[in-house]
Each structure stands twice: as structure tokens, then as C-alpha cells.
Amino acid sequence: MIQQIDYFAIAPPLTLALFAGLVLLLDAFLPARRGVKPALGIVTLGGVLVALGFVVAQAVAGAETLSTFCVPASLAEAGAAEQCSFVVDRFTLVLAGLVLVAAVVIVLMSMTELAEGDIPVGEWHFLLLCTLTGAVTLPASRDLIMLVVALELVSLPVFALTAMKRYDGRSSEAAVKLFLVSVVSTAVMLFGVSLLYGIAGTVHLSRLSAVVSGELPAPGWPQAATSIMDAGHGLPGIVTVGIVLVVAGFAFKIAAVPFHAWAADVYQGAPIPVAALLSVISKAAGFAGLILVLVVALPGQSSTWIPIVAIISALTMTAGNLLAMRQRSAVRLLAWSSVAQSGYILAPLAVAFGAESASGAVGASVAYLVIYAAMNLGAFAVVMLVSRTAARNELDDYRGLAFRSPVAALALAFCLICLAGLPPGLAGLFAKVVVFREIVEGEAGWLAVVMAVNTVIGLYYYVAWTARLFTPVRAAVPAVRRAFPAVWGAVGVALVVAVLFSVAPQLVLDLTS
């Protein structure tokens, strides 16, 4: 039979892929004139917006979930339901929307980055669109192979993007670090995936879930025809190993402890838009994959992964915050702070027992992720702006920014206070409240206390940075050089979204619950 493809369902990643090809062609055939650089940026932006339009259309049109690339029930084993590899549901739409809106900000930042320096423009936009294709596909993936492929599609172009500043040694170093870490994590994850496949005999998450929770017999388990749960000692060790390896693979991607060490060096070495991409889009993709694997595929084994996730979450937020306190460079500080924020996003998953609390936990994680994306991108956009005048981009370069460029300073101050979770940054405050609520309800008191202490540690460096913005400087400091105006668009988009979320956090909660 012929495979039926629902093109409307796959429209967003398809659009992005087509635009990627288009950008590469345009770059090859357009004459190298002045206007070409921004034109390519605008084409990329157009692609992102079209894809975003499709996501919105799907959200408006679809009361029910769209799915495609299915194994029909007639072809599957007897009694099995239809299994699909690509599913567009609420979760997919929210994460795809998040990725694409973040992409708008990052493309605007890229246009500023590319306006000077000699980074090859076509390649840059091509790679960026490839990453986005992966990041939009990933939350829709419902089988293990597709998950891994999409995740690789997110990661691989980022190495190249990181290395794009070929004349900068630190950039190459960052790219190699990222490459090695990423390859190792992929290998680890593939090993875990193969173990799970070996046991369950399926790559589809829905069927995997049924097998692992003992509803269906496990073909890979010696006592065939009995479910895993009946087998003497309960849980076969191999499943545990598989789960641990898969979680470890994703932990690399989201820079969770103990796989966090690469974050600061890579963020600092990469061009700033790429650092922003790593901290928001790549991280969102990592979390999407992690949530899919844990909550959709392995809910039956939650007693295995919940303690692991809880410990990783506690360690991640603590290590990230402690390391951030010692930083003098703005980008490194944001790198460690985003590690710490990963810990907060992870925390609700540590109480995801059972179906009902799992959906609440996923809602809380995604809500935090959405709000985090807005405030973090705002901070990165202003850092990008300041990097035009202060190449070293140290915290001391921000001294007195409020007097030189009040709008930038207020935007940065707002985003930092949001990240710290204090009023007037109500978005950050409510994001933390949502997470706290989930943890307290899930009776993980110790994790709540760890997170409470971490919030305070985090406040220290955010406030120290904010205070610098308003400290007067008498010495002559070069005024903010006129950056390519697109970066102001980036600041504006991120700031408007962050303010909107502060005034009406219900928007996010409606989306994610």
C-alpha cells in the first residue's frame, strides 16, 4: 500500500527545509553586492514566519491531533493500534511555536552579527534553518529513530555555526568541544535506544510504553509471552540501563549535571546568536525529547527514572548557580545561569508519578521553558548589543549602561529580574511558583527546599549585574556604537513577550496545561 502523508501536519518542518535549500541557492547565484546579506536574512526570517504561520494554522484548525507516517493497524501485529511516528498535538504545537518565535529573535540577532565580520552569510542561514527543522520535528516525533534523527539534525548544524567565526581561535575550540560532547552523548543515547528496542521490539513510543509498563509481552525478554512485570524480580536490569543511558544522552543536550562542563566555554566561544540558540532552541529540543521519552514512552518505569531526574535536577540548579556566581564575563554568566534554569525546568518531572500528575508536571516544565525562553533571549539580545562596543563583554562593561542607553539597560534589567524571579519580573516569579506548586503537590519537599535556596543564590548574581547597570561611571566610556538595527527588533520582540507574560501569565498556563 502507499504511505499516506498528511502534508499539512508536516508543513512547518517542510517549509523550513525548503527555505534552507532556497537560501543556499540564492547565496550561490545572487551577485555579491551590498544588499544581499540582509536580503538573505529577510528570506530566512520569511521562512521562519511562514512556518510559524503553519503552526498557528494547525493550532487554530486542529481540535484533534494530526498524525502521519503511521503503521496502520492492519499491518501491525494482531490487536495493536495504529502507531504513528509524527504526531501534532498540543505539546508539539507549543514547543514548535516556542522554537519558531525564538528563531525570529535569533534571526534578527544573526542579521546584526553578520552585518559586520566576514562570516559566510548563506551557509549561516542554511545551517540555522536546518537546526530549526530539527527542532520543530523533534517535539512531533513519536518513535525512537525519529527522535534521534531529529535531535542530530538540531545538533549537527550547531557545531558548524559555532565554528563560523573561522578567524577566531576560541570559536574553533568551542566547536570542537561541542562536537565531541555531542557525539559522545549521541552514542550513549543510541546505545540506550538500542537496548530499549531490543527489549520491546518496537521503536514507537506508544507501543514501547505499553511493553515497558507490562501491558504487552516483551518480545526481547527471554520468558516470551509473559510481561516484564511478571518476571520474577520485577524489572529487568537491562531496561534500567537503557533508561539511564537515554536520560544521560539528553542530559548532555540540556547541559544537566554531570554533563554540564561544556556549557560556558562553548557559549563564550560561539557567536552570541548561536549561544542564544544553544540556550533556548537547542535546550527546548532537548527537553522535548526528554519529556517524550520519559513521560510518553516510559511512564511505566517512572519509579526508575524519577529519582534520577530529581537528583540531576537538584545538582544541576546548584552547580549552575554556584558557578554563575564566580563569572565576570556576561556570556559565561548567562551560560551557567541557563544551566541552573535547566535544573528548575527539570524539577517538575521529578514528581511525575502516574498519568494525572505527569500531565501537570509536563505542563509546569513547558510553562517554565516558554517563559525562560522569552526572558533569556531578551538578555542575550541586549548582551549582543553591548558586545558591539565592548568586545570582551565583561560584567564591568555594563556599568552605567542606564545612562548611555536607557532602553537597553531597562530591557536587560527587566529580563534579569525576571530570571531571578522577582517583581516586577512577574513572569519569572510565576514560572517559579508554577514549578514550586507542582513539587509541593508532588510532596518532594527536599527538592522544593533545594530549589528555594537556589533561587536565592541565583538572585545574588542577577541583582549584582542589574545593580551595575545603574551605577554611574565618570570615566569616558565609548557610547554604544550603532549596531545593525535588527538587534533592536530582537530586543523588542523578546521584551514584549516577557512583559506580556508578566502581565498575563495565564496565556502561558492556558497553552501548556
Add this chain to the structure above:
Amino acid sequence: MTGWLPIALLAVPLLGAFLLLVVPAALRPVLPGYGLAVSGVTLALAAVLLATFDYGQTARPQSTVDLQWIPGLDLRFHLGVDGISLPLIVLTALLTFLCFAYLSWGDARRPGQLLHPGPEGARPRALVFTLLVLEVGMIGTFLALDLLLFFVFFEIVLVPMYFLIAIWGGEGRRAAAVKFILYTLLGSVVMLLGLLLIWAQTGTLDIVALGQAHGAGMSRAVQVLAFVAVGLGLAVKTPMWPLHTWLPDAHTQAPTVGSVLLAGVLLKMGTYGFARIAIPILPEGAAAVAPWLGALAVVGIIYGSLACLAQRDLKRMIAYSSVGHMGFVLLGFATLTTVGINGALFANVAHGLITGLLFFLAGSIKERYHTADIPSLGGGMLAKLPHLGAVLTFASIASLGLPGLAGFWGEMLALLGAFQPAEILPRALFLTFMAIGGLGAVLTAAYFLVMLSRVTHGVPAVPVATRAEPPDHLPAAGPGEHAAAGAEPGDRTVIATLRLPGDAATWETLDERPVDPIGEDHLTAEPEALDIQRYELVAWVPLIVLILLFGLWPKLLLSLTTPAVQSLLGALS
């Protein structure tokens, strides 16, 4: 009917602050008047609230507003006023207005008045903005009738207060500000966990409903846990011994208006939380923890008093005296009786008035002498600056609890409550607390009298900078008897008067340099500019009048709080 009032109380200062951001240029020339006007309108609204309040039903929240804000979090924009919050709201509006009056009455360029715009200026626009946002947070905390909304307003206060200390503070302001914000944030995050625990158990965040339920739906263990968590958060703010260590630094470094609002209102937010949330919502938890609370309160009383005896810095001494006074407030709460809690609430307001006045005075003294070091002040203030000395004496005596002044009733009632605590509490223990607390009251009298004897009495030793005595003619000190104590301040006066506005060399980095008190040079330029100034009088007289009024007629306040306290104690009494 009067539901618009709470909203207007929040909207006016918020809008005022917002306008400063939107049209800075238009407002710059009228800045002092602007702050005064906005806080004046807020005070007028508070007065309207006072006038329209139904005194027959003080236990019931009035002028309520209940709007949905974030249904996903069960968070409602629920505001209201009852007999417990009404005095505090009016106190907040009054103190903020008096702070603005102090800052901007007249030409706003006298000692301590930071609103004089100038190139090196004290950033007047930012100061007005900060104070207005602070006012929103403070009033909102007292208005909120939703647990999370209470928490949000509780947090709003942190950032403006941080900047108030960090920008306009003294020399050690950076460290003090960081200590303040980290300490109080740690407290409030723990409190958030407690609030969410309450929410998880009962499924509602509505303070009124929870207060009427009196802990129904929560097991004893949960109540104790929630009370400890919420209580810790409030105790940091109050502050309760041993969580008070941020307070002396913050007070010492904050500018005068910062100290006044910190002592006058911010500390009340902690104690108010006990009356509004911890005790009514978690009665069993309160009963279990009350002996501990009482014990820590009593330790705080004694510790605060002893620490005061050892202080040399006037501002620091007043800060430690707050620890002692807040000990009385907490002891009153710990008794869980109508008398005790009434006393606590009374002491709360009285402390706001008296300590507010004391910090105004300490600020004024520091502006004049350029030091708050008690030995360096050298005594004889009554001879030298008779009016200032007299007001200082009055405030100190009010603070030590002289009958007939506001400070007396709260402490007396708190001790009386400890004499006859709630039946579920061990009476012998509370009798001990009462005895120790009484001793603390004696010690309080001791340190204030010692301070007065050192500052206001005796022979003036230090010449105060005036034009009659140009700096180069300053006698360094009386050579004989005052050599050790007198030389230093004499030198400081010279340094202070000679320091040029732009002289940054004495400070390691630029932002270590404290903001120059604007008008320091005016001080030397005006011969008789030293005793109480008109702007100071304007700010202080209302406080003095209220201290007298509540001292002579305590029923005015007690009749407001008594029914409310009886209803909040429902399950216990």
C-alpha cells in the same frame, strides 16, 4: 460600594511612578512637588478609607475587590480592608507622605534632602520612582486577601528597597543591600513553600475563606510544617532573633527615608503576616509552635536590649532596639489570646510611629554632625540644639515605653497576654517569658537613658559646623578631657565640609563613593541652619501628635483590632 478605594490606593502611586518613566522631561522641574503630590493623593485616599470604614464590623473585610487574574494558578486579585489592616495602610500612606515631605518641603536642598537635581546629583527622579514603587508594594501587602497575591506584593518591596540602600546609602551600602535582599528573599521563598503547602492541602488561596475554616482540611502535622515555613519567612522580615542579622546593617547604611520606611512599614509586613495568615489559617500549627515563638521572642527582647547597650552608632542602636520591640510583638502573637494579639498589633503601629521618628532624628543628627557615633556626638545636644534634643528625648522616652505614650500599651498588653496565655499553652512557661520580657523592658529603659545621657546631656564638646566658625578655625577638640572622643569628630567635620563634590580620590572605585548629601555646603553657608528645620518639623509633628494620641487614648486603635482579633482566633479562644 467602596471597592474602587483599594485599587485607587495602589493605582495612584503606581501611575505616579509610571509617569516618571514616560514623561521624565516634563516632570523634572517639579519633581519634589510631584512626589509630595502623588503621596499626598494616596494619603488622602487612605483618609477616605478611614472615613468610609464601617466601624461596626471591623472583623469583616470591607471595600473588597475580587477579580480573576491567573486562573491557572488560582490567583485572584482579591483586596480588602479590615480592622487589622486599616491602621497599617494609613500608617504606610502617612509615613510615605512624611518621607516625601521631609525630602521635598521648601527648596529641597537642606541636609538629608536628596531631591536637589544637579549634575552630580542624587538622582532625584530615580528616588521618587523607587519610593512610589515601594509604596505600592507596602500598601498592597496589607490589602491582599489572596495568599499568592500577598506573596507577590511582599516581593515587590524587595527590589526598590535594595536600590534605596544600594544607591543612596552610606559607605558600606553595597554589602548591606545585598545582605538585605538575600536574607529576605530566602525568607520569602521558604514562605512561598509554606503557602503552596496550604494551597495543596486545602485547594484555595483565599485568605478570607481559609481564615474562616480555621485550619479545617489540614492535619496537625501539615499545619505545623506550614506554620514553620510561613513563620520563617515572616520572621526574617520581622525580624525575629536569630534571623535579624540583616537589619542593623541595612538600617545603618540606608538613607534616612529608607530607614524610616524599613522600620516603620517593612518590618510590619512580617508581623502583619502572622496576624493575617499564620495564626488564623494554621491554628493548630500556631498552638504547637507558639512556645518556641515565645521563647525566641523573649530571647530577641533581651538580646536586642543588650546589643543596644553595647552600640556606639546611634542608627545601629535604634536598629537593635527594633529587634527588641519586635520581640514584644512576637511575644504578643505567641500568647494566642485576644489581649496578647491586640497588644502585638498595637505595639506594631506604635513602633512604626516611634521608630520612624527616631530614624528621622538619627538621620538629622547624622547630617549635622557627620557621624552617628554616640561618643563622637559628645553630649550637650539639649544645650546646643535644644529643639532637636527635646524631640530626641521625647521619641526615646516613647520608645522605652513610658505610660501615656504609644510605646507603653503594646508592651504592657503583650506582657499581660503572657500572664494569661491561651489555655492550650503551658502557663508556667509563659509566666517565665513574661518575667524575662519585663526585665527586657527595664533594659530598654536603661539603654535609652544611657544614650540620652551621653547625647543630650553634658557639655557640648564638638563644635557644629557653622559659618560663624569657619572650618580652619575649628578647635580640633577640647585638649584635655575630650581628647580621645573629641578629636575624631572635629577632624571629620573639617573633612566633610572641605570635601569637594567631585573628589573621588578618597574612594577606591567610583561607585564606592557615597552620594554626597546635597546641601552639605549650604549647611556651612547658613549660620542658624542647625536646629530643627521647617521641613523636619512638617515631617515630625504628625508622628509626635499620633504618639501622644495613641498613648493617651489607646482605645482608638484597640477598638478597631479587638473584633478582628476575636474572629481570627475563632478556633483557639
